[in-house]
Every structure is written in structure tokens, then in C-alpha cells.
Amino acid sequence: MSLDKDQVQHIAMLARLKVADEEFADTVDKLSRIVDFVDQLSQADTENVVPMAHPLDAVQRLRKDAVTESNQRGDIQKNAPAISDGLYLVPKVIE
Amino acid sequence: MIAEDLHTQTLTQLAQGLEQGDFTSVELTQALLERIERLGGDLNAFITVTADRALAAAERSDAARAEGEIGVPGIGVPGIGVLNGLPLVHKDIFCTRGVLTTCGSRMLENFVSPYDASVVERLSAAGAVMLGKTNMDEFAMGSSNETSYFGPVRNPWNLECSPGGSSGGSSASVAARLTPAATGTDTGGSIRQPAALTGTTGLKPTYGRVSRYGMIAFASSLDQAGVITRSAEDAALLLGVMAGFDERDSTSIDQPVPDYVAGLGDSLKGLRVGIVRQHFDAGLDDACGAAVREALAVLESQGATLTEVDLPNLDLSVPTYYVVAPAECSSNLSRFDGVRFGRRAEDPEDLLDLYCRSRGEGFGAEVKRRIMTGTYVLSAGYYDAYYLKAQQVRHLIADDFRQAFADVDVIAGPTAPTPAFKLGDKIDDPITMYLNDIYTIGANLAGLPGISVPCGFADELPVGLHLVGPHFGEEQILRASHQYQLQTDWHTRCPEAFA
Numbered sequence: 102m103s104l105d106k107d108q109v110q111h112i113a114m115l116a117r118l119k120v121a122d123e124e125f126a127d128t129v130d131k132l133s134r135i136v137d138f139v140d141q142l143s144q145a146d147t148e149n150v151v152p153m154a155h156p157l158d159a160v161q162r163l164r165k166d167a168v169t170e171s172n173q174r175g176d177i178q179k180n181a182p183a184i185s186d187g188l189y190l191v192p193k194v195i196e
Numbered sequence: 197m198i199a200e201d202l203h204t205q206t207l208t209q210l211a212q213g214l215e216q217g218d219f220t221s222v223e224l225t226q227a228l229l230e231r232i233e234r235l236g237g238d239l240n241a242f243i244t245v246t247a248d249r250a251l252a253a254a255e256r257s258d259a260a261r262a263e264g265e266i267g268v269p270g271i272g273v274p275g276i277g278v279l280n281g282l283p284l285v286h287k288d289i290f291c292t293r294g295v296l297t298t299c300g301s302r303m304l305e306n307f308v309s310p311y312d313a314s315v316v317e318r319l320s321a322a323g324a325v326m327l328g329k330t331n332m333d334e335f336a337m338g339s340s341n342e343t344s345y346f347g348p349v350r351n352p353w354n355l356e357c358s359p360g361g362s363s364g365g366s367s368a369s370v371a372a373r374l375t376p377a378a379t380g381t382d383t384g385g386s387i388r389q390p391a392a393l394t395g396t397t398g399l400k401p402t403y404g405r406v407s408r409y410g411m412i413a414f415a416s417s418l419d420q421a422g423v424i425t426r427s428a429e430d431a432a433l434l435l436g437v438m439a440g441f442d443e444r445d446s447t448s449i450d451q452p453v454p455d456y457v458a459g460l461g462d463s464l465k466g467l468r469v470g471i472v473r474q475h476f477d478a479g480l481d482d483a484c485g486a487a488v489r490e491a492l493a494v495l496e497s498q499g500a501t502l503t504e505v506d507l508p509n510l511d512l513s514v515p516t517y518y519v520v521a522p523a524e525c526s527s528n529l530s531r532f533d534g535v536r537f538g539r540r541a542e543d544p545e546d547l548l549d550l551y552c553r554s555r556g557e558g559f560g561a562e563v564k565r566r567i568m569t570g571t572y573v574l575s576a577g578y579y580d581a582y583y584l585k586a587q588q589v590r591h592l593i594a595d596d597f598r599q600a601f602a603d604v605d606v607i608a609g610p611t612a613p614t615p616a617f618k619l620g621d622k623i624d625d626p627i628t629m630y631l632n633d634i635y636t637i638g639a640n641l642a643g644l645p646g647i648s649v650p651c652g653f654a655d656e657l658p659v660g661l662h663l664v665g666p667h668f669g670e671e672q673i674l675r676a677s678h679q680y681q682l683q684t685d686w687h688t689r690c691p692e693a694f695a
Contacts, residue, residue, distance in 0.1 A: 112568045112571050112572050115571050116567050117530075117551040117552050118556050118559070119553045131565055134627055135626055135627070141515050142512060142582070145512055147588035150589075150592060152591065156404075164446075177310050179310070181536055182534065182538075183540070189535050192544050194546075
């Protein structure tokens with residue numbers, strides 16, 4: 102097993118994912134198999150090969166700094182789980 | 197008197213019928229909605245059917261036609277009304293204003309998009325009528341449609357089999373004649389593999405050819421929107437409308453859009469077709485291989501020349517993909533935090549608990565695995581060994597293709613290693629599932645256009661011929677596909693229960 106329980110616990114925390122206890126063993130097993138599988142990349146000779154940045158070698162285009170959208174807060178917040186006076190509500194962060 | 201076989205006609209044929217006044221868009225829309233209602237249940241191909249909206253849009257198309265506000269149908273250049281009154285369905289990964297957009301996930305179970313994706317906007321502006329939103333693997337992560345929160349889609353050719361994935365609802369609904377066409381997305385084969393497994397035609401354009409705006413992101417350097425249809429001609433018609441520069445997608449390419457339909461008629465005389473030897477090695481089902489070889493012989497008989505080309509790093513494409521795609525997905529899916537939209541866990545203890553439980557509950561097992569794989573390969577200490585290494589190998593793979601396309605116009609081979617497999621057969625083994633995309637993933641890594649066209653049967657299940665072109669080579673793969681379809685009738689075959 103290329104990954105152990107603690108490593109997977111750490112990865113899950115970095116990814117902000119709660120993995121249910123009953124799913125945990127299976128997650129460790131399958132993630133290990135995926136990591137083993139992609140490990141074959143280490144055999145490839147990539148000396149002096151530039152990492153690919155874009156499939157068409159294009160550069161990132163910048164748009165004009167212009168106002169293009171109107172205020173649609175009401176529409177957008179219809180999908181919010183909890184709002185008040187146009188603000189998103191989250192659990193208390195600062196005591 | 198309305199023909200009873202409207203569902204059997206292609207988009208191109210339907211456009212002609214509408215133009216000649218043989219039937220109206222409302223009649224056509226009603227006929228297909230009735231089929232979806234009667235036959236769609238077994239397939240589970242739809243997450244949402246937008247019957248009322250469809251009928252209203254069809255009425256508007258009919259009114260526009262009556263008033264003569266219409267272009268000439270059948271011309272593959274963008275223009276108002278090119279698709280006037282023609283029905284289609286959208287994969288539920290495309291945002292549709294005022295309509296549920298779930299991406300196959302519990303996370304977005306109740307998400308109603310406040311805007312339209314560019315693809316949706318362009319097709320609607322051309323007059324297309326949306327019948328509904330199709331089922332898919334959750335966040336497009338899967339090759340069997342089994343990772344959908346809304347349950348697997350079934351293959352119309354055999355209900356025990358998968359229709360492929362991730363655009364499985366799109367492929368199944370086109371194969372079952374519930375719609376003449378569907379949109380899809382392809383990150384590693386998600387249009388072409390389901391097209392192959394259902395006997396439909398599936399086109400993934402060049403990276404950047406079609407806007408990704410409003411298409412829920414999985415792996416942004418690989419994702420591309422395309423179509424599943426019943427002929428290459430129909431794919432050309434739709435691509436002409438969908439393709440083109442979009443300021444709202446920062447990776448959209450500003451290149452003129454050719455008239456894809458106009459180029460279909462040219463013969464294949466002199467077309468140089470490359471064959472990759474490794475594509476026919478062990479791993480390819482015998483009957484699939486035989487069907488593909490026969491298809492190559494047809495192309496040859498039409499004037500194409502076959503030559504062998506080498507893609508030496510092909511074996512590394514699947515592991516490369518399973519580093520790059522999860523890395524990008526772990527970043528893209530960080531937006532689902534239970535705060536602004538999407539699922540939120542009940543009674544969170546604190547903010548961290550809110551994030552972790554909302555995401556834990558909202559995402560299914562495969563999506564969680566990919567997010568964690570991506571997090572791992574990007575994490576401190578592993579970034580160079582995995583992510584950077586994969587991007588280097590990706591460069592090697594792209595160079596292999598570039599070299600091959602110096603000598604050939606098109607690369608041809610099988611789309612998938614086997615015909616449709618049974619639901620449940622591969623879902624417990626991620627690696628076996630991932631290897632389904634072995635022939636298609638290279639095109640995504642290199643940003644190339646690819647198409648799958650039906651080329652025969654294996655065990656009474658459809659087989660796909662895969663054609664890949666150089667960047668912006670959509671015209672030549674569409675032309676080769678169309679010419680092949682003039683010579684063969686595999687693409688017209690229909691599963692008996694849905695005839």
C-alpha cells in the first residue's frame with residue numbers, strides 16, 4: 102500500500118473533505134492503487150523537457166478592465182444556502 | 197398529416213422537413229417529448245425534461261418561420277435561425293438559465309443556474325429547442341455513467357450495459373432516438389467513448405475551439421465541449437454554430453470558423469491516414485479490432501492511403517492524465533464550499549466543519565478520490581515528482597502527435613478497447629475503468645480534435661472508429677467521417693426496442 106491511513110487523513114484535510122469512517126479503508130486502498138498506477142511516470146526520460154503549459158502554446162489573454170456585468174446579486178443568491186441582507190452567512194469565525 | 201418517423205430523421209433531414217413545411221417544430225417537439233416520456237424511463241438518460249419550455253421555444257420558432265425571419269437551414273455557419281425549430285438536449289454540465297443544472301452531483305442537486313453557458317446561448321440563438329438536460333457521471337468524472345448521483349444510464353442496445361461516460365445520458369438519448377442530437381463534454385474521451393458504445397457519432401473539437409464559459413469545469417486544460425449526433429453531417433452543422441471566439445473564456449482561440457458542412461463533399465482521394473500499431477496490440481477486443489480494420493479498408497477503397505505512424509509515449513497517456521486531470525479538478529472543485537451555492541451540511545460546528553462535511557456529503561466516492569489524488573500530486577514534496585513530471589510527459593505525448601501529423605492528415609484507430617460493458621463490471625476497480633479511455637486521452641492531452649463514428653458490431657454491441665486530426669483539423673475528420681458514412685450504414689442502425 103503506497104499510502105497509509107495517516108497520509109490519506111492528511112490529504113483529506115488539505116482537500117477539506119470529510120471521508121466517512123465506513124468509506125475510509127476503501128479510500129486508502131483505491132487511492133494507493135491510483136498512486137501506484139501513476140508512479141510509472143517516474144520511468145519516463147524527461148530530461149530537458151519543458152513542462153507543457155498550454156495545448157496550443159497559446160499565452161493567457163487579458164481582457165479589458167471594463168464593467169461588463171450588471172448587479173445580479175438577488176438572482177445569484179437564490180442558490181445560497183444561507184443569506185441575510187445580501188450577505189452570505191457562515192458559522193462564527195471570530196469570537 | 198405528420199410522418200410517424202420523425203424520431204428516425206437526422207437534424208439535417210429535419211431541417212429540410214421544417215423548411216418545406218412538412219411538419220412544424222411544435223409537432224416535432226411533441227413527438228420527441230412523447231417518446232422521452234414513454235421510453236426514457238428505462239434508460240434514465242435525463243435528469244430534467246424541460247417540456248413546457250421546449251414547447252414554448254418551438255412555438256416561437258414556428259412563428260419566426262411563418263414570418264420569414266430565418267436563414268437557410270443546413271448551412272454550417274453561425275447565423276440566426278440555422279437551427280430554427282430543431283430539438284436537442286444538453287448535458288447537465290452546461291449552465292442553463294432558470295433550469296436545474298446538477299452536473300450529476302448531489303452537490304448541485306438544487307442548483308438553478310442564473311445564466312446560460314455560451315454553448316447553450318449560441319445554439320438557442322440559432323433557433324435550437326432544448327428538450328432537457330441529460331444524465332452524466334458526477335462532474336464528468338467517469339467512463340460508465342455509474343458515478344452519477346442520479347443513478348446510471350442504461351445502454352439502449354442492451355439495458356444491462358453502460359452507455360459509456362461521462363456523456364452517457366447524451367449518447368443513450370441520441371442512440372434511442374429520443375433526440376436527434378445532444379451536447380457533451382470531453383476531458384479524456386467523455387464524448388467519443390460513449391458515442392462508440394452506443395453507435396452514435398461523437399465529436400470533440402480542438403481545445404479552445406468551443407467556449408467553455410458556463411460549462412462546469414473539471415480539468416480546464418483538457419475540457420472541451422462537443423456534440424453527439426447520428427451523423428457526421430449533423431455534427432458539422434452544430435459545430436458551425438457552437439465554435440468561435442468567446443471573450444468570456446480566457447482559453448478560447450480567436451480563429452475563423454470554416455463552413456464545416458460545405459467541406460464534407462470532397463472525396464478522400466489522397467487523404468493520408470495514419471495507423472498506430474500499438475492501438476491494435478493486446479488489450480483491444482478481437483471483434484472490435486476486426487470492425488475497425490474493416491473500416492480502414494473502406495477508407496482505403498475511397499482513395500485514402502494508410503501509413504503506419506508511431507506514438508512512442510502512448511502508454512504513458514493514461515497515467516499522465518490521471519495526474520493532470522485530478523490536479524486541475526482539485527483546484528476547480530474547491531469552489532464548492534457550502535457557502536455561496538451547492539449543498540451545505542446541517543448544523544456545522546465551525547467553518548472548517550462546514551467545509552469538510554458539505555463537501556463530504558455533496559461529492560460521491562469517485563469525485564472525492566480524484567480531488568484527493570489531485571491534492572496529493574500538488575502537495576508539498578510531491579509536486580515535482582508527479583505534477584511537473586506529468587506535464588513534461590504530456591509535452592512528449594503532444595510532440596509525438598505533432599511529428600505524426602507531419603506525415604498524415606488523420607490518425608485512425610479504435611475509440612474504445614471493448615464494446616459496452618455490463619453496469620457494475622468495472623466500477624470497483626478505478627484503474628480498469630480508467631484504461632477505457634486509453635485511445636482517446638492522447639487527443640485531450642495534446643488538445644487535438646477527435647471523432648468517433650459507428651463502424652460495426654461486436655457481440656451485438658456497436659463499435660466506434662476513432663479519427664483524430666491536427667489542431668483545427670475538424671474539417672478533415674468530419675469529411676472523412678461523412679464520406680465513410682456515405683459508404684456504410686452502421687450509423688443508421690437503431691436498437692430494436694427504440695426503432
